[in-house]
Amino acid sequence: MSKCRQSSASSRRSFLKGAGLVGAAAAVAPPVAADAAPAAPQPDLKAALPGPTQTAVETLSPSNDPANQTSSGGDYMADVLNSLGIEYLAINCASSYRGLHEAVINHSNNKPEIITCVHEDIAVHMAQGYAKIEGKPMAMACHGVVGLQHATMAMYNAWCDRVPVLVFGGNIIEADKRAPGAEWLHSGVDIGQIVREFTKWDDQPASLTHFGESTVRAYKIATTPPMGPVFIALDAELQENPIPDPESLRIPKFAPVIPPQGDAGAIAEAAKMLIEAQNPIIVCDRVARTPAGMANLVTLAEALQCGVIDNAGRMNFPSRHPLNQSFRRALIGQADVILALEMNDLWGTLTHFSDRIVRRSAPATKSGAKLITLGSRDLFLKSNYQDFGRWQNIDLDIAGDAEASLPALTEAVKRLTDDAKRSAFDARGKKLAAAHLAMIEQSKTDATVGWDASPITTARMCAEVYAQIKNEDWSVVGTTIRLSWPHRLWDFTRPYQWNGSSGGAGVGYNLPASLGAALANKKHGRFTLAFGGDGDFMFNPGALWTAAHHQIPILYIVQNNRAYHQEYMYLIAMAARHGRDVTKMDIGTTLKDPNIDYATVARGMGVHGEGPITDPKDLGPALTRAIAAVKSGQPAVVDVVTDPR
Amino acid sequence: MKTIRQIARIACAVALLAAAASMTARAQDAPSGDAANGKRLYLADGCFTCHGRAGQGGAYNGPAPRLAQTIMPFDGFKGQIRNPVNDMPAFSDANLSDKDIADIFAFVRSLPGPRSAKDIAILNN
Numbered sequence: 048m049s050k051c052r053q054s055s056a057s058s059r060r061s062f063l064k065g066a067g068l069v070g071a072a073a074a075v076a077p078p079v080a081a082d083a084a085p086a087a088p089q090p091d092l093k094a095a096l097p098g099p100t101q102t103a104v105e106t107l108s109p110s111n112d113p114a115n116q117t118s119s120g121g122d123y124m125a126d127v128l129n130s131l132g133i134e135y136l137a138i139n140c141a142s143s144y145r146g147l148h149e150a151v152i153n154h155s156n157n158k159p160e161i162i163t164c165v166h167e168d169i170a171v172h173m174a175q176g177y178a179k180i181e182g183k184p185m186a187m188a189c190h191g192v193v194g195l196q197h198a199t200m201a202m203y204n205a206w207c208d209r210v211p212v213l214v215f216g217g218n219i220i221e222a223d224k225r226a227p228g229a230e231w232l233h234s235g236v237d238i239g240q241i242v243r244e245f246t247k248w249d250d251q252p253a254s255l256t257h258f259g260e261s262t263v264r265a266y267k268i269a270t271t272p273p274m275g276p277v278f279i280a281l282d283a284e285l286q287e288n289p290i291p292d293p294e295s296l297r298i299p300k301f302a303p304v305i306p307p308q309g310d311a312g313a314i315a316e317a318a319k320m321l322i323e324a325q326n327p328i329i330v331c332d333r334v335a336r337t338p339a340g341m342a343n344l345v346t347l348a349e350a351l352q353c354g355v356i357d358n359a360g361r362m363n364f365p366s367r368h369p370l371n372q373s374f375r376r377a378l379i380g381q382a383d384v385i386l387a388l389e390m391n392d393l394w395g396t397l398t399h400f401s402d403r404i405v406r407r408s409a410p411a412t413k414s415g416a417k418l419i420t421l422g423s424r425d426l427f428l429k430s431n432y433q434d435f436g437r438w439q440n441i442d443l444d445i446a447g448d449a450e451a452s453l454p455a456l457t458e459a460v461k462r463l464t465d466d467a468k469r470s471a472f473d474a475r476g477k478k479l480a481a482a483h484l485a486m487i488e489q490s491k492t493d494a495t496v497g498w499d500a501s502p503i504t505t506a507r508m509c510a511e512v513y514a515q516i517k518n519e520d521w522s523v524v525g526t527t528i529r530l531s532w533p534h535r536l537w538d539f540t541r542p543y544q545w546n547g548s549s550g551g552a553g554v555g556y557n558l559p560a561s562l563g564a565a566l567a568n569k570k571h572g573r574f575t576l577a578f579g580g581d582g583d584f585m586f587n588p589g590a591l592w593t594a595a596h597h598q599i600p601i602l603y604i605v606q607n608n609r610a611y612h613q614e615y616m617y618l619i620a621m622a623a624r625h626g627r628d629v630t631k632m633d634i635g636t637t638l639k640d641p642n643i644d645y646a647t648v649a650r651g652m653g654v655h656g657e658g659p660i661t662d663p664k665d666l667g668p669a670l671t672r673a674i675a676a677v678k679s680g681q682p683a684v685v686d687v688v689t690d691p692r
Numbered sequence: 693m694k695t696i697r698q699i700a701r702i703a704c705a706v707a708l709l710a711a712a713a714s715m716t717a718r719a720q721d722a723p724s725g726d727a728a729n730g731k732r733l734y735l736a737d738g739c740f741t742c743h744g745r746a747g748q749g750g751a752y753n754g755p756a757p758r759l760a761q762t763i764m765p766f767d768g769f770k771g772q773i774r775n776p777v778n779d780m781p782a783f784s785d786a787n788l789s790d791k792d793i794a795d796i797f798a799f800v801r802s803l804p805g806p807r808s809a810k811d812i813a814i815l816n817n
Contacts, residue, residue, distance in 0.1 A: 401778075401779065402753055402779045403779070488809070491809035491815045491816070492806045492808075492809050493748070493749065493758065493806065494809065494815055495806045495807040495808070495809055495812060495815070496744075496746055496747065496748035496749070496758055496760050496804070496805065496806050496807075497744060497745070497746025497747070497748040497760070497804075498807065498812065500745060500746045500748075502745065504744065504746060504748055506748070510812075510814050510815055511814065513814070513817060514814035514817060517817050529750075529751040531751075536815070536817075538817075612741065615738075615741055616738070616741050616742055616752050619737075619738040619741060619781060620752075620779075620781040622787075623781035623782060623783050623784075623787055624781060624782070626784050626786035626787065627786070628787075629737050629738055629783075629787055630736050630737060630738075632738060690740075690744050690745050690746065690748070690750075691740065691741050691742075691744065691750060692742070692744065692750030692751045692756070
């Protein structure tokens with residue numbers, strides 16, 4: 048056996064050698080000069096005998112297997128995506144969807160525009176951030192097995208955040224069509240199974256007609272409140288091979304679902320309860336899904352002259368509106384009627400909870416307070432992951448999309464408001480407005496503490512940023528854990544100036560999702576900025592390369608406290624509870640020794656980098672330079688070394 | 693067993709009573725402390741992680757109050773460390789002695805408090 052191998056190898060080497068010699072001689076032989084010295088006798092060069100493959104190529108008739116085709120299923124798939132108005136397809140390239148990838152480039156002239164990402168988590172998070180600004184989904188594609196596993200964390204964030212994202216994963220359904228090796232590793236019987244608990248719907252189409260209908264259905268399901276991510280498995284054969292019967296293929300017609308309004312009788316009852324209340328309050332989280340949402344909520348709050356406590360899952364309510372009481376949560380305990388709109392964590396918002404040895408909870412509401420809920424969240428729930436939160440007793444539970452239902456509720460309130468009530472409401476509104484102004488002044492005073500300190504306080508950081516962007520058409524699309532200064536001090540008035548947070552609190556969201564939001568803002572000419580933690584940054588730093596490659600302008604400020612700081616605090620609490628050493632809780636919770644230089648990381652990806660900034664006096668000039676870069680169309684990172692919170 | 697709301701009400705009452713006391717009385721209440729050692733403990737034992745290195749306040753599970761120039765009397769300060777009314781970790785004498793707490797109190801009382809926001813132009817946008 049060994050001998051045979053040697054013999055075979057020897058023959059092959061001889062063949063290559065001979066061929067190589069011939070080739071090399073032809074390539075490098077100098078022109079024969081007339082006066083050249085007589086050449087030495089040359090060996091008799093002979094090519095080796097052709098092997099069986101070469102012999103077959105030269106002697107047999109061409110194969111009947113077709114080598115070219117004039118249509119491909121991928122072309123139809125690209126047409127379907129374009130029929131839905133999908134602007135972008137974020138990808139990390141993968142052979143299991145190469146048919147679609149090539150079709151998007153050549154058949155539809157790079158429409159949807161391909162956004163090259165270096166990780167599937169980045170691609171999905173970009174789509175999440177994009178959808179919350181643009182109000183419609185974009186798509187991403189990945190290997191259906193190994194790529195989808197990378198994508199899962201971001202899909203879970205999108206699920207918890209109730210954001211539509213179209214995820215496509217390549218697969219090779221028929222076993223006899225899989226090549227040896229990786230195609231078996233990258234194929235599955237039911238590849239959507241791992242994301243089924245945190246997607247609204249998924250399918251694995253077995254024909255192109257099936258693909259068209261399922262993709263349009265997926266889009267419809269994803270964009271119908273409560274929104275969420277969907278998944279479609281793409282069979283490689285369907286993508287790559289000719290369309291069997293082009294004449295019979297049709298692109299299904301998409302008609303958006305009109306979001307459901309709350310029942311008219313229930314809305315009237317809610318209006319009556321709110322009108323009769325002495326101290327009603329509105330709590331909200333994800334009300335605004337279009338630019339109309341904020342305006343609708345303002346109109347209702349003004350009709351009632353009641354306070355609004357905004358959990359800021361979306362841009363629900365202007366930050367400096369006199370009725371914005373988001374930083375006066377004690378009002379919840381004074382309210383006799385609470386209207387809760389599109390709440391994510393209703394129980395948590397209305398409850399005092401103690402993170403102690405014995406975990407106790409008690410209502411933050413006063414005894415006898417009535418609770419009205421209006422929202423679509425509970426219309427679609429799943430069992431395994433517990434993002435639905437704890438049970439909350441409700442007096443009037445109205446199923447319906449809050450944004451769509453608010454005009455009817457407002458009209459009902461206005462119909463029931465007589466002059467006496469109007470007078471009482473106005474008096475109530477004046478008190479709330481005064482308290483709101485006092486809150487702002489208190490925030491400003493609070494912000495002065497440690498103003499010149501190094502590390503830089505988060506208040507100083509936010510004030511320096513706002514001073515330089517306040518006259519831009521700005522949109523802040525990311526924040527760090529519990530960074531409240533922008534909402535305390537900045538003037539949020541426009542629907543795109545805020546887009547909420549991760550949803551699932553899965554780390555790694557902020558940088559790529561902010562980039563996706565910036566992608567949406569780009570064509571509108573808005574100035575996009577985001578704050579992000581250093582821990583979050585390190586999950587997906589590769590997003591910066593995508594920002595540079597696609598020239599997506601964004602000012603990204605790294606709040607660099609050199610720690611997974613929330614966990615750092617938790618560890619101190621654990622050690623203190625146990626009466627043990629609290630001084631070593633930086634082990635495993637901090638990002639130091641060595642410190643990470645995020646500006647250098649950024650520059651390495653082709654992004655403008657400033658910092659690390661440790662002296663607050665240096666922050667303003669660094670921001671000026673970074674903002675100039677962003678306004679020229681580039682992404683920029685400013686690394687600000689900050690105090691923890 | 694007291695509920696959280698009851699505890700919170702008691703804490704509020706204590707705080708109000710404390711606030712009613714004069715600054716002189718508070719100064720007299722406070723034992724002499726070593727602010728330099730207090731700073732060392734404040735940083736080493738992680739007080740800064742929630743309340744900030746400048747004592748400006750911050751957040752844990754909820755807001756963590758400002759400590760710079762605190763008007764809380766020493767007994768209230770110590771009580772909050774030993775048996776907090778909210779999610780703040782309780783530090784027993786295994787972690788902080790009474791002397792340590794006095795030193796930390798001296799340190800946070802020595803920190804500059806708030807300035808007038810009107811003097812900082814960019815806070816008035």
